[in-house]
Amino acid sequence: MGFAISDELLVIFVPIVVYWSYSGMYALLEYFENYRLHSKKCEDEKNSVSKGTVIKGVLLQQTIHASVGIIWFTVMGNEGGSVAGPEPSLIVLAIQFLTAMLVFDTWQYFMHRLMHRSKFLYKHIHSQHHRLIVPYSFGGLYNHPLEGLLDAIGGTVSFLLSGMSPRASIFFFSFATMKTVDDHCGLWLPGNPFHLFFQNNTAYHDIHHQLYGSKYNFSQPFFVMWDRILGTYMPYTIEERAGGGFEARPAYKDRKDD
Template sequence: MGFIGGEELLVTLAPVAVYWLYSGIYEALGSSEALDRYRLHSRRDEETKNMASKKDVVKGVLLQQAIQAAISVAVLKLTGGDEQISGGVKAHDSSSSSFLEVAARFGVAMAVLDAWQYFMHRLMHSSRFLYRRFHSWHHRVVAPYAFAAQYNHPVDGVLTETLSGAAAFLASGMGPRAAAVFFVFATVKGIDDHCGVLVPWNPIHVVFRDNNTAYHDVHHQLGGGRRNFSQPFFVVWDRLLGTYAGYAVERRGGGGLRVKIVK
């Protein structure tokens, strides 16, 4: 058997493929006027406020995804990967697993991912060194757009996103196929949080109405860097620890929407 098995490839590559496909759809729609009435930032804002070029963003995301893929393969190898057919992680992918069991594992993974990312994200803002050296890369994009969701310094990307995913995988006991579905779902949610478009018919925005692109837009604003750290699913840690900032969505002059922090 080769170094990388089929299910390891699925876990590693499916989120990457979906990332570029889903963000590409947003980019295609955004190039027309179809979503202009729902945009949180004008095209001019994207051109003038963002300090990272789209070329640099693409290169940064690809670098993070390459590192993430390598770590994913390593974690899967350490936990058995395709070789483990019973008694371990892969056993939880079997058709005998009940819906409730799968849902419970997804719930654990979501909770672990959320907790890890909240506290690491907050640490990145609390430490002047960590922010300036690493996390400030992500905030070079002041007016977020879809394929900038995973634009991070490689160290920030590993500590905040890659290791949180590994922890969620290990804590939940999901097998490779279930993990592939979970990470694709988390990837889609992360893109929606950064897409800069708030459409009322987006089912993800309906389900996660408290944590959506408007909620995260507050964090990217110049006055919101110490608020709304929660990502990607819930806002429980922000509410419990006093870092939650409310917001109002208003019509923007010239068309579109804008997010206003409500204190």
């Protein structure tokens, strides 16, 4: 008799493996200056937290996410969506994925915007993430533990409202994890599919991490609709940087250099 791992456990732990595998690949590419949106020197000068501290912070957040998932599936049992049934059609799966993306984006936008608009919440919670003015791949989930808990709740709400099964959510949360890593990788890679299909990409989020963009580009991780609807959208251009690499800059003519 073979050993089977439940879908509920896989949806908790597969995204963690995906996070470190995918961010590890990007970490190797960071050594190539011609792909970077900021130079390595700029990263070292501007970021106020060590990579060792970031790794510990991410592991803490992943522990929180895993704990929420384990508690949820333990309490809900079969009612949590683990009852075996017919496999949904591709159309149904696509609708579930799109629904989850929209719900998660909505949760993330309004929580993210609140974290910036409230001086108290920014100072005591969200500013931890913005210690990385120059983002890099494995810093995508470097957040205050409370913010990590709120993110986990948002993921749970997305899962519930979409109606997807635990098995389908393995793919959804793995995809969302890859997107989060890519948004923070600080690399502008030719042919990157995330850049081809999503306006909300590495450069878009890099603008938000700069001082001039901290009140803009709150949307994460998929679409930019809430920024556009609510007037917090800051367009950007990609320019070649002196010395190699690229730079994301505000598209406004009256922009001020930071």
